[in-house]
Amino acid sequence: MTIFGDFLYVAVHIGLAILSLTFLITVIKVIHGPTLPDRILALDMLVAVAIGFIAVVGIKTGYTLYLDIAIALGLVGFLATVAFARFIMARGHIEEAEEGRPRLVSSENSLLAQSPKEAAIRPLSDGGPNAGKPAGATTGNGESD
Amino acid sequence: MDAIVSLVAGLLILAGTFFAFVASVGLWRFPDIYSRMHAASKAGTLGSGLVLLALAVHSGDTSTVTRALAGIAFFLLTAPISAHLLAKAAYVVGYGLTKSSVLDEMNESKKID
Numbered sequence: 001m002t003i004f005g006d007f008l009y010v011a012v013h014i015g016l017a018i019l020s021l022t023f024l025i026t027v028i029k030v031i032h033g034p035t036l037p038d039r040i041l042a043l044d045m046l047v048a049v050a051i052g053f054i055a056v057v058g059i060k061t062g063y064t065l066y067l068d069i070a071i072a073l074g075l076v077g078f079l080a081t082v083a084f085a086r087f088i089m090a091r092g093h094i095e096e097a098e099e100g101r102p103r104l105v106s107s108e109n110s111l112l113a114q115s116p117k118e119a120a121i122r123p124l125s126d127g128g129p130n131a132g133k134p135a136g137a138t139t140g141n142g143e144s145d
Numbered sequence: 146m147d148a149i150v151s152l153v154a155g156l157l158i159l160a161g162t163f164f165a166f167v168a169s170v171g172l173w174r175f176p177d178i179y180s181r182m183h184a185a186s187k188a189g190t191l192g193s194g195l196v197l198l199a200l201a202v203h204s205g206d207t208s209t210v211t212r213a214l215a216g217i218a219f220f221l222l223t224a225p226i227s228a229h230l231l232a233k234a235a236y237v238v239g240y241g242l243t244k245s246s247v248l249d250e251m252n253e254s255k256k257i258d
Contacts, residue, residue: 026172
């Protein structure tokens, strides 16, 4: 009887230790990750680890109130991943460089290219010395960076 | 009965945290974003789901069990969607597969007629 209670006690503490290590490894992956999708994937993983933390702490202390927070956190993580995926698609094409570190080459066929600000920049950047200036300087629509 | 509940909850905690740890190791070990996605979305979801199941087994009352099972169902629904969206966005934008991959079926120019 009490042996299994002790087993649960030990399992909770081992679980908290492993989850702490997992959280640390994933946070380092968020910082280190060479590309943007790696960081987004690690953030998604981080949400799952936080939910595991909430469940283990709920078993340890008896506070099951945080379970609602876990469900809401899962919803926020899902929406954040969807929004980041849309952001990756909107940011434009990536070409793998020689060292494996990708760089931004163009934003054609992207959502940003359809915006009027980008369309105003596009003919300006064809030539001329002031190609790098913002579009508001010449089109005069009062936009400032 | 209490002993069985403690034993099952402890085993579920150990299994769930083990899967979460394996998923975080897979984030580091796999070569490209598409194979890392396997580790994070499958093993990570299984890990948090098993720990939530341990909470549902351990707490006796109905409201906690219902919320934990609803949380598991919610994660099982949303994790494949977010992983698929992220993989599709990364592929469309041009993040390449790793060098040792043998087949790229989504690449139209390499498709065999």
